[in-house]
Ligand SMILES: Cc1ncc(C[n+]2csc(CCOP(=O)(O)OP(=O)(O)O)c2C)c(N)n1
Ligand SMILES: CC(=O)[C@@H](O)[C@H](O)COP(=O)(O)O
């Protein structure tokens with residue numbers, strides 16, 4: 001690592017010879033494999049941009065020149081070269097290095113948002129600002145993947161960039177994949193451009209210059225291409241061809257996704273450490289069963305077949321599973337079309353990415369009473385993927401959607417049951433949401449009233465404790481503790497939280513106080529909806545709403561964030577104790 005130790009900032013690259021750069025690339029790969037094997041992270045994407053990033057930092061002078069990473073999951077090499085090697089011992093950890101660009105870490109970082117297809121819009125905006133402010137000596141460079149180009153926002157931006165003619169360098173990192181091989185006509189076009197360079201294809205047709213295709217692993221060739229692009233002073237696409245996972249055989253040959261996002265692994269074999277059954281694996285298994293029984297059920301993914309658990313369904317029913325690219329808006333609106341065509345689409349996305357298609361859920365699906373089921377994985381606090389990945393916005397948004405129904409399973413058995421209940425609904429959108437990680441043991445109910453499961457009852461009706469989804473377990477634990485303190489708690493799981501079940505309101509009115517614990521944003525969350533329903537019933541039973549505060553939460557493990565935010569059994573006990581003290585007289 002002799003060379004890598006010499007690199008404290010991008011300008012330390014300037015004096016290196018060709019052979020030294022190649023040796024440095026090797027050292028960087030060793031460094032990445034070692035760091036990510038301990039912490040987990042986006043190994044494949046970063047192994048694929050080692051030479052590209054070296055060339056970028058030799059041709060452009062960051063931070064005076066502005067580098068904009070789309071998604072930002074491929075910024076590890078950029079961080080290694082901008083003085084943050086030491087931080088990798090805490091990659092994706094609380095108080096450590098973010099897995100995405102982070103302004104608080106470095107002036108070299110700009111976009112912190114890990115949602116794809118946005119960087120080109122940033123580039124257009126910055127280029128416009130430079131024109132208005134007559135800034136002429138700062139290049140605007142965006143690095144965008146072929147997958148990110150399948151997102152609609154990217155084409156909104158390209159339309160503006162190409163139309164305006166301002167100097168923007170678009171470094172297209174084309175490794176032919178998102179997680180899976182990139183889909184659609186664009187993928188075919190890029191393949192054609194890679195294999196038979198012509199006049200720059202769609203980019204030239206839009207009015208941009210096109211440089212390439214260039215071998216993204218050939219530093220010298222990349223530097224020539226980037227210098228050429230820089231000299232043109234107008235919109236230009238540099239089409240770089242790279243290999244995801246390059247230089248580490250287990251990643252480069254990983255059949256699923258080239259180790260796009262991998263947990264801690266054995267660095268000698270590339271095999272991830274053992275993982276427990278996840279919520280996702282339960283969804284995968286039940287979807288296969290549903291697919292066997294219901295020929296009208298089809299699935300849609302936005303370039304995340306594996307991570308959302310749909311890969312086995314796609315394998316078994318290839319004609320009934322659609323990968324639309326990183327295009328959540330299209331996925332939701334196409335689902336409305338699929339429903340109109342007599343099918344029942346299951347749209348599987350991460351909760352945080354549902355934000356992208358809120359209008360389509362509202363106006364294309366719900367307005368038309370379309371029987372579409374949205375399955376939201378990574379709902380609630382995800383933690384190590386940083387503030388833009390927490391699934392904390394979905395319920396706050398979805399509470400606005402007329403007719404939409406939301407299920408939040410508490411365990412595997414309920415996930416299976418509620419997925420089936422959801423696909424039975426043919427005249428309205430349904431949502432089933434569950435968190436990242438291992439699914440706990442099943443929690444039996446002692447009674448059911450409408451959709452509401454009673455999980456335990458105390459000696460008196462002091463507190464109605466509503467445990468939403470994965471927090472039902474903590475609520476049951478809290479109920480038992482409170483019983484020992486002489487506080488009578490009824491622990492319930494509403495199962496379907498929207499519309500608010502009438503049975504839940506009735507139960508609330510029969511208690512002195514209500515506490516709701518939910519792994520979702522507090523604004524417009526389950527507690528807020530229940531409080532509103534109680535008011536609408538003319539009652540004033542106080543409701544304590546435990547949830548995720550509406551702030552951007554720094555990187556930390558999910559369990560750590562739940563504890564920090566008071567979403568544990570201990571914190572629920574305290575909340576209930578206080579609620580009884582303040583509650584209505586018995
Ligand atoms: C709106 C949105 N949807 C889904 C994702 C999940 N995601 C992160 S990276 C990625 C694939 C990106 O592919 P590409 O742009 O080609 O970059 P590469 O990983 O190949 O370097 C996806 C689907 C996301 N970050 N944002
Ligand atoms: C960058 C991105 O959006 C995805 O790769 C995401 O980081 C994956 O998250 P999981 O690791 O929870 O599947």
Ligand SMILES: [Mg+2]
Pocket residue numbers: 145146147148173174175176177178
């Ligand atoms: Mg790609």
